[in-house]
Amino acid sequence: xxxxxxxxxxxxxxxxxxxxxxxxxxxxxxxxxxxxxxxxxxxxxxxxxxxxxxxxxxxxxxxxxxxxxxxxxxxxxxxxxxxxxxxxxxxxxxxxxxxxxxxxxxxxxxxxxxxxxxxxxxxxxxxxxxxxxxxxxxxxxxxxxxxxxxxxxxxxxxxxxxxxxxxxxxxxxxxxxxxxxxxxx
Amino acid sequence: xxxxxxxxxxxxxxxxxxxxxxxxxxxxxxxxxxxxxxxxxxxxxxxxxxxxxxxxxxxxxxxxxxxxxxxxxxxxxxxxxxxxxxxxxxxxxxxxxxxxxxxxxxxxxxxxxxxxxxxxxxxxxxxxxxxxxxxxxxxxxxxxxxxxxxxxxxxxxxxxxxxxxxxxxxxxxxxxxxxxxxxxx
Numbered sequence: 001x002x003x004x005x006x007x008x009x010x011x012x013x014x015x016x017x018x019x020x021x022x023x024x025x026x027x028x029x030x031x032x033x034x035x036x037x038x039x040x041x042x043x044x045x046x047x048x049x050x051x052x053x054x055x056x057x058x059x060x061x062x063x064x065x066x067x068x069x070x071x072x073x074x075x076x077x078x079x080x081x082x083x084x085x086x087x088x089x090x091x092x093x094x095x096x097x098x099x100x101x102x103x104x105x106x107x108x109x110x111x112x113x114x115x116x117x118x119x120x121x122x123x124x125x126x127x128x129x130x131x132x133x134x135x136x137x138x139x140x141x142x143x144x145x146x147x148x149x150x151x152x153x154x155x156x157x158x159x160x161x162x163x164x165x166x167x168x169x170x171x172x173x174x175x176x177x178x179x180x181x182x183x184x185x
Numbered sequence: 186x187x188x189x190x191x192x193x194x195x196x197x198x199x200x201x202x203x204x205x206x207x208x209x210x211x212x213x214x215x216x217x218x219x220x221x222x223x224x225x226x227x228x229x230x231x232x233x234x235x236x237x238x239x240x241x242x243x244x245x246x247x248x249x250x251x252x253x254x255x256x257x258x259x260x261x262x263x264x265x266x267x268x269x270x271x272x273x274x275x276x277x278x279x280x281x282x283x284x285x286x287x288x289x290x291x292x293x294x295x296x297x298x299x300x301x302x303x304x305x306x307x308x309x310x311x312x313x314x315x316x317x318x319x320x321x322x323x324x325x326x327x328x329x330x331x332x333x334x335x336x337x338x339x340x341x342x343x344x345x346x347x348x349x350x351x352x353x354x355x356x357x358x359x360x361x362x363x364x365x366x367x368x369x370x
Contacts (some may be wrong), residue, residue, distance in 0.1 A: 002281070002292070003328075005321040008289065008332055010296045011200060011220060011228045011250060013340065013353065021288055035196060037223010038231040039311040040345070043196045046223040065196060073357055077364030096187070107187070111195045121306060121315070126224040130306070136190040141189075148346040155198065157353070158360060160225070165363070167354030168198065172258055175348045178369040179262030 013157030013166050018079055019045055020064035020095075020104045021056030027090040027104030028053050029066070031080030038130060043115060045129045052084035054127050060102040061117040063131060066109035069154040070167055077165070099135045100135060109156030110153050112137040198342035198351050203264055204230055205249035205289045206241030212275040212289030212316035213238050214251070216265030218343030223315060228300060230314045237269035239267075239312050245287040246302040248316060254339040255352055261341060262350070285319045295338050297322040 016033045030053035034046035043065055047054055068076045079089060094107040098114045105112040115131030122128075137151045142152040150168055157166040201218045212320040215238035218360030219231035228250055232239055242248045253261045264274060283299045288298040301314075327337040335353055340352040 002297075002322045003325050005323055005333075007226065007318045008221060008321040008333075009225060009228065009318050010252065010298060010321055010323070011202070011222055012341045013200065013297055013335055014222065015196060015198065017196070034225070036223070036229050036231070037194060037196055037199065037219040038221070038229065038306065038313045039308040040194060040219070041192065042308070043194065044221050044229060046221070053192040057274050067195065070357055074363055074367050076364070077358070077360060078367035079364070081361055110366065112187075115196060119306070121223065121304070123224040123227070128223045132263050133192045136193040136195055136196070137187045138190055140186055140188050148190075148193075148344075149343055150198055150346075150351065156357065159333075159335055161335075162356075163360045163362075165357040165360055166335065168342070169329075169352030169354040171347075172255055172350040172352050173262070175262060175343060175350055176258055176266055177262065177348075178350070179264070179266045182259050182263035 008159065012161060015067065016076060016156040016158045016165060017110060018066040018068055018106055019053055020066060020106065021053045022060055022085060022102050022104055023052055023056035025184060028056060028084035029079050029089045031076055033129050042132050044131055046126050048126055049131060050079040057117060057129055062100045062103040063117065063129065064103040064105045065113040065115060066106040066110040067153060067155055068109050070156055072108060073156055073165055096139065105137065110139045110142045120176045189346040193357065195346065197344040197346060200252065201261060201343045201350065203251040203253055203261060203291055204238055204301045205251060205288055205291065205292060206238045207245055207287050207289055208241035208269060212280045213241060213269035214264050214274045216261055226318055228316050228318060229337040231311050232314060233311055242302060242314050247285045247288040248300050248302065248314065249288040249290045250298040251291040252302060252338060252340055253294050255341055257293060258350055260343055283322065294328045
């Protein structure tokens, strides 16, 4: 039986990311899971306007999206609890820069995307930053036959409904393929 | 060692959804995994302009987001392979309507969100539809203590990198909580 839950967002689980930007000349990172893909080459970040990181994204027009692994869940959550206004998050990680020069990335994260800000969608309480992915870095160990293997990345998913992080399970099927087995009734 | 992959989008895995709209007076569904959350009450859908479903979303200013379970992977992929221009997808599911009256939903999916179109972000090849969640429906069996339990939903994740669907793993930790265990070096 269907139940009504009210206007409850259930578009979860979503990948938990650490979004990087230089703020006042120093790397800062914010934990962001209200993310998405808009077209194949771009990412969106729904970030509450209170975040310290937003200042740097607006100023530099660049940011990074770093994917932490499950073994980084404590520090990832810590970056979501503590504001860069109070804590120097540059000291938490080994930082590196790439092509864009102003988007700090986290060496400990197995995947890092450097992004150029191409659009900002304004919501009452949120800045939605849309970035074009300019360059992607990864640890060689997470590739299988040259392709990113998420069973090796071990991403952290976020669910708002139970305010929890979740792990990835196993590979289920090939896309644009398993559907060929469909037989109408 | 960090490797460069070029400008490769790695913001995966993302939840695979079946997006519903009435097109020419009939329910149609499109498989969409380029999704996201912009602010807590809204969802975004990055949909290639070739999709038949886009016509209905633009006309009615409403759509639904339905979350299929892993046991629906064949029909979910089938809806991504076949266009509503050629196949009557209304016949594939038991359809129902809610508050908005023009957003068809899929009874077989454990979660259904009715959305009102509030903004469209235009990309060269994609319409990015931003919707406000107006009402959410779910199967009673996927709740635990009144909260949506994704271990019962069994969502289907999509990864573009290996063109595969993936399953959800186990719960890892509490958000805004596990980070309190962090001790700086």
